[in-house]
Amino acid sequence: MSAHAHHELTKNQALVFQSLSDAGGPLTAYAILDLLRDNGFRAPLQVYRALDKLVEFGMVHRLESLNAFVACSHKDCAGGHGAAAFAICEKCGDVREFTPDEAMSSLKKWTESEGFILDRTTIELRGTCKNCITAN
Amino acid sequence: MSAHAHHELTKNQALVFQSLSDAGGPLTAYAILDLLRDNGFRAPLQVYRALDKLVEFGMVHRLESLNAFVACSHKDCAGGHGAAAFAICEKCGDVREFTPDEAMSSLKKWTESEGFILDRTTIELRGTCKNCITAN
DNA sequence: GCTATGTGTGTTATAACATAACACAAGCAG
DNA sequence: CTGCTTGTGTTATGTTATAACACACATAGC
Ligand SMILES: [Zn+2]
Ligand SMILES: [Zn+2]
Ligand SMILES: [Zn+2]
Ligand SMILES: [Zn+2]
Numbered sequence: 001m002s003a004h005a006h007h008e009l010t011k012n013q014a015l016v017f018q019s020l021s022d023a024g025g026p027l028t029a030y031a032i033l034d035l036l037r038d039n040g041f042r043a044p045l046q047v048y049r050a051l052d053k054l055v056e057f058g059m060v061h062r063l064e065s066l067n068a069f070v071a072c073s074h075k076d077c078a079g080g081h082g083a084a085a086f087a088i089c090e091k092c093g094d095v096r097e098f099t100p101d102e103a104m105s106s107l108k109k110w111t112e113s114e115g116f117i118l119d120r121t122t123i124e125l126r127g128t129c130k131n132c133i134t135a136n
Numbered sequence: 137m138s139a140h141a142h143h144e145l146t147k148n149q150a151l152v153f154q155s156l157s158d159a160g161g162p163l164t165a166y167a168i169l170d171l172l173r174d175n176g177f178r179a180p181l182q183v184y185r186a187l188d189k190l191v192e193f194g195m196v197h198r199l200e201s202l203n204a205f206v207a208c209s210h211k212d213c214a215g216g217h218g219a220a221a222f223a224i225c226e227k228c229g230d231v232r233e234f235t236p237d238e239a240m241s242s243l244k245k246w247t248e249s250e251g252f253i254l255d256r257t258t259i260e261l262r263g264t265c266k267n268c269i270t271a272n
Numbered sequence: 273g274c275t276a277t278g279t280g281t282g283t284t285a286t287a288a289c290a291t292a293a294c295a296c297a298a299g300c301a302g
Numbered sequence: 303c304t305g306c307t308t309g310t311g312t313t314a315t316g317t318t319a320t321a322a323c324a325c326a327c328a329t330a331g332c
Contacts, residue, residue: 029319044318045320045321048319067318067319
C-alpha cells in the first residue's frame with residue numbers, strides 16, 4: 001500500500017483527471033470540456049472547478065506558458081511533490097516533467113537572501129526535444 | 137556611448153515601451169491600450185505588435201503566469217541578456233527581475249543530458265516580498 | 273427533527289487575453 | 303518604376319477564464 005492516502009475525487013474531478021491521464025500530455029480546459037461533453041459536461045466552469053482541486057491536490061500541473069494542464073507524471077500521484085519543471089518541445093508538443101532540485105536550491109538561496117517568502121515556482125523550458133532533433 | 141546600439145523604435149513601439157517604463161511594473165496588453173488611447177491607439181493589435189518586437193529586442197519581458205509584460209529592469213536595456221527570473225509578490229504585485237545564473241546552469245545540465253535544445257526559459261517565483269512581510 | 277454550514281454542482285452570461293484577415297502607406301533595392 | 307519588406311489601422315473573431323445565482327447533498331449542533 002502507498003504511504004499516501006489517495007484523495008477522494010468527485011465524479012467531475014475523476015473524469016477530468018482521467019481525460020488528462022489518457023491524453024498523456026497537456027490539454028486546455030476547453031479541450032477537456034469537448035472530451036467530456038458525452039459525460040454531461042456543458043460549461044467551462046465544470047472543468048475549471050475540477051482542475052482547481054486537482055492542482056491543489058498536486059495531481060495536475062498547470063503549464064503557464066501554454067495555458068494548459070497536464071497530469072503529474074508520477075505514477076498514481078496522490079499527494080503532490082516539490083517544485084516541478086517542464087521541458088516543452090515546440091516541434092511535437094511533448095512535455096517532460098522533472099524535478100529541478102539543484103535549480104530550486106539555488107533559487108531558494110536567492111529568495112532567502114532577499115527575504116522573499118516563496119509560495120510556488122514556475123519553471124518551463126521551451127525548445128526542441130531529442131526525438132525532434134534526431135528526426136530532423 | 138553605450139557598447140550596444142539601441143534599437144530604432146517605431147512610434148508605437150516607443151509609446152508602448154514608455155508606458156511600461158513609466159508604470160515601473162507589469163501591465164497587461166489591454167491596460168497599455170487604455171493608457172495609449174489618447175495617443176491614437178484603438179485596437180489590441182497595435183499593442184501586441186509593438187510588444188512582440190520589444191520582447192524580441194529583449195527590452196520587455198513577458199510574465200507567463202500573469203499574462204502581463206514588464207520593461208526589463210536593466211538600465212537602458214537595448215540588447216537583451218541571458219535568461220531572466222522574476223519574483224512576483226502576491227500581496228502587492230511587485231515584480232523583481234534577477235539573473236538566475238546558477239539555476240540556469242543546473243537546468244542546462246539537465247537539458248544537455250537529455251538532448252533537449254533549449255530555446256528560452258520561464259522562471260517565475262510567486263510568494264510574498266520582504267516589504268509585505270515586515271508590514272504584516 | 274430541523275437548522276446552519278460547507279462543498280459540489282449546473283447554468284447563463286460576461287470578462288479578459290490574443291489572433292486572423294484585409295487594406296494601405298512608407299522605405300528601399302534592383 | 304517595380305517589387306519587396308515592414309509597419310500600420312481596422313473589423314471581426316477566437317481562446318481562455320470568471321461572475322453570479324440557484325440548487326443538491328452531507329454533516330455537525332441544538
Ligand atoms: Zn508532478
Ligand atoms: Zn519534439
Ligand atoms: Zn531583463
Ligand atoms: Zn509585496
